[in-house]
Amino acid sequence: xxxxxxxxxxxxxxxxxxxxxxxxxxxxxxxxxxxxxxxxxxxxxxxxxxxxxxxxxxxxxxxxxxxxxxxxxxxxxxxxxxxxxxxxxxxxxxxxxxxxxxxxxxxxxxxxxxxxxxxxxxxxxxxxxxxxxxxxxxxxxxxxxxxxxxxxxxxxxxxxxxxxxxxxxxxxxxxxxxxxxxxxxxxxxxxxxxxxxxxxxxxxxxxxxxxxxxxxxxxxxxxxxxxxxxxxxxxxxxxxxxxxxxxxxxxxxxxxxxxxxxxxxxxxx
Amino acid sequence: xxxxxxxxxxxxxxxxxxxxxxxxxxxxxxxxxxxxxxxxxxxxxxxxxxxxxxxxxxxxxxxxxxxxxxxxxxxxxxxxxxxxxxxxxxxxxxxxxxxxxxxxxxxxxxxxxxxxxxxxxxxxxxxxxxxxxxxxxxxxxxxxxxxxxxxxxxxxxxxxxxxxxxxxxxxxxxxxxxxxxxxxxxxxxxxxxxxxxxxxxxxxxxxxxxxxxxxxxxxxxxxxxxxxxxxxxxxxxxxxxxxxxxxxxxxxxxxxxxxxxxxxxxxxxxxx
Numbered sequence: 001x002x003x004x005x006x007x008x009x010x011x012x013x014x015x016x017x018x019x020x021x022x023x024x025x026x027x028x029x030x031x032x033x034x035x036x037x038x039x040x041x042x043x044x045x046x047x048x049x050x051x052x053x054x055x056x057x058x059x060x061x062x063x064x065x066x067x068x069x070x071x072x073x074x075x076x077x078x079x080x081x082x083x084x085x086x087x088x089x090x091x092x093x094x095x096x097x098x099x100x101x102x103x104x105x106x107x108x109x110x111x112x113x114x115x116x117x118x119x120x121x122x123x124x125x126x127x128x129x130x131x132x133x134x135x136x137x138x139x140x141x142x143x144x145x146x147x148x149x150x151x152x153x154x155x156x157x158x159x160x161x162x163x164x165x166x167x168x169x170x171x172x173x174x175x176x177x178x179x180x181x182x183x184x185x186x187x188x189x190x191x192x193x194x195x196x197x198x199x200x201x202x203x204x205x206x207x208x209x210x211x212x213x214x215x216x217x218x219x220x221x222x223x224x225x226x227x228x229x230x231x232x233x234x235x236x237x238x239x240x241x242x243x244x245x246x247x248x249x250x251x252x253x254x255x256x257x258x259x260x261x262x263x264x265x266x267x268x269x
Numbered sequence: 270x271x272x273x274x275x276x277x278x279x280x281x282x283x284x285x286x287x288x289x290x291x292x293x294x295x296x297x298x299x300x301x302x303x304x305x306x307x308x309x310x311x312x313x314x315x316x317x318x319x320x321x322x323x324x325x326x327x328x329x330x331x332x333x334x335x336x337x338x339x340x341x342x343x344x345x346x347x348x349x350x351x352x353x354x355x356x357x358x359x360x361x362x363x364x365x366x367x368x369x370x371x372x373x374x375x376x377x378x379x380x381x382x383x384x385x386x387x388x389x390x391x392x393x394x395x396x397x398x399x400x401x402x403x404x405x406x407x408x409x410x411x412x413x414x415x416x417x418x419x420x421x422x423x424x425x426x427x428x429x430x431x432x433x434x435x436x437x438x439x440x441x442x443x444x445x446x447x448x449x450x451x452x453x454x455x456x457x458x459x460x461x462x463x464x465x466x467x468x469x470x471x472x473x474x475x476x477x478x479x480x481x482x483x484x485x486x487x488x489x490x491x492x493x494x495x496x497x498x499x500x501x502x503x504x505x506x507x508x509x510x511x512x513x514x515x516x517x518x519x520x521x522x523x524x525x526x527x528x529x530x531x532x533x534x535x536x537x538x539x540x541x
C-alpha cells in the first residue's frame with residue numbers, strides 16, 4: 001500500500017490503545033481505569049507507566065525520582081533555567097517560560113542530546129563487549145565516527161567528579177537497587193576513555209541518568225521521555241524570582257555590554 | 270561555577286549606542302553597520318532586512334524577489350497541516366498567543382513537512398550536488414542521520430511527499446515561479462531532473478523539496494533555512510488560530526475514537 005491509500009485506511013474513528021476520557025464517567029489510561037488502578041499511585045508511577053506501559057517497583061521509582069531531585073538546580077545562569085527567568089523578567093506566563101525552558105533542555109552540550117546519545121552508545125557497546133570485543137576497540141571506533149563521546153567531559157567543571165553521581169549511588173545503595181550492566185559499563189567507559197584520550201574525561205550525569213533506567217529495561221527513547229520533567233523544579237524558582245524583581249531587572253545589560261565586532265557604520269543609500 | 274565566562278554579549282550583527290541619560294536605553298541600533306531606525310527603517314523592505322540579519326549584506330533584486338515568493342509560499346500550509354491544526358487546537362481553547370505559536374512550531378518542526386525536513390533535504394543537496402547519479406544512489410537508500418538521536422526516525426526521502434501520487438499542482442507552480450526568478454542553479458536543475466528524482470524516490474516532489482532547493486540556490490545554510498522555514502510558516506497558524514477562537518470550540522472537530530482496549534464500566538466496578 002502506498003500514497004493516499006495509507007491515509008485512507010486511517011480515515012474515520014481513530015484507533016487507539018493509549019486511552020480516552022468519558023466525561024462524567026471515567027477515563028481509560030493504557031487499558032486501565034485511571035481512577036481505579038492508580039487511585040493511590042505516586043505521580044512518577046503513572047508517569048513511568050505512561051512511557052513504558054509497565055509498573056515499576058517502589059524502590060525503582062524512588063531512585064528514578066531521586067535523579068530528578070538531584071539535578072534540579074535553581075541557578076538562573078544555566079541556559080535552560082535562564083529561559084524561564086527571561087520569561088519571568090518579561091512578565092510572560094509560567095507555562096510559556098517552563099515550556100520553552102523544557103524544550104531548551106534538549107541541548108547539544110547538556111540535557112537530552114548527550115543523554116540519548118550516550119544511551120545509544122552504551123547499548124551498542126554492551127552488546128559488543130558481551131560478544132567478546134574489547135571496550136577500547138569499541139571506544140576507538142566510536143571516536144573515529146564522532147569526535148567526542150557525549151556523556152563524558154562536562155561543559156563546565158570538566159575535570160571534576162559530577163557531584164550528582166555519588167549521591168545517586170548512595171541512594172541506590174540505600175534503596176537496595178543494584179548497579180546493573182549498563183551503569184557498570186558506563187563507569188568502565190570512563191576509565192578506558194581517559195586512557196584512550198590521554199586525559200581525564202569524567203563521566204557526566206548524562207551517562208548515569210540513562211544507565212540506571214536502561215538497567216530497569218528502558219530503551220533510549222524511554223530514557224529521553226523519562227528525563228523530560230527532570231529540571232522543572234529548578235526552573236520554577238528562577239521564573240518566580242524574576243517575577244519578584246522589577247520587570248526587566250533580571251540579568252540587566254547596559255547597551256555597552258554588547259561587544260560588536262561586525263562591519264563599520266555604513267549608509268543604506 | 271569555577272569556569273571563567275565573560276559577562277558581555279559578542280555579536281557581529283548588532284550594535285547599540287546608549288541614550289546620554291540612560292545606559293540601558295538604546296538611542297541608535299546598528300544592524301551589520303546600518304543605522305536601523307535612523308536610516309534603514311524607511312528604505313529597506315522587510316525581506317531585505319531579514320536577509321541582512323542572516324547573511325550580513327543586502328540581497329540582490331533577484332534574491333529578494335525569490336525570498337519574497339518563498340515567504341508567501343510558506344506562510345499558510347492550511348488548516349489540515351499539523352502545525353496549523355496544532356495552533357488551532359491551542360487557539361480554540363483560548364490559549365495565549367505565544368502558546369499558539371509554540372504549538373505551531375512544535376508541530377511544524379519535524380521531518381514530515383516541517384523545518385527539519387527542509388534541513389535534511391538541504392544536507393542531501395550538500396552531499397549530492399547537481400549530480401543525478403549521487404541523488405539516485407541517495408534516494409534509493411537514504412541514510413538516516415546518526416545524530417542527534419532524539420528526532421524520530423525519518424520515514425521517507427526528505428523533500429518528497431510520502432503520500433503523494435504525482436507532484437501536486439501547488440508544488441509545481443511554486444517551482445515554476447521560483448525558476449523564473451532564479452533561472453540558474455539548483456532550482457533549475459531540480460525542475461529538469463524532477464522526473465528522474467521522483468522515479469528514484471518512488472514518491473513525488475514535495476513543497477519542502479522545492480523550499481530546500483531554493484534556499485540552497487540562495488546560499489543559505491541548512492540551519493538558516495530551517496529557522497526561516499519555521500518562522501515563515503507561522504502567519505497562517507496565527508490567523509487560523511484566531512479564527513477558530515472566534516468561531517468557538519463547538520465548531521471545531523473533536524473526532525471520534527475507537528478505543529481498542531476499553532476495560533469498560535464493569536471493569537471499574539469490579540476493581541473498586
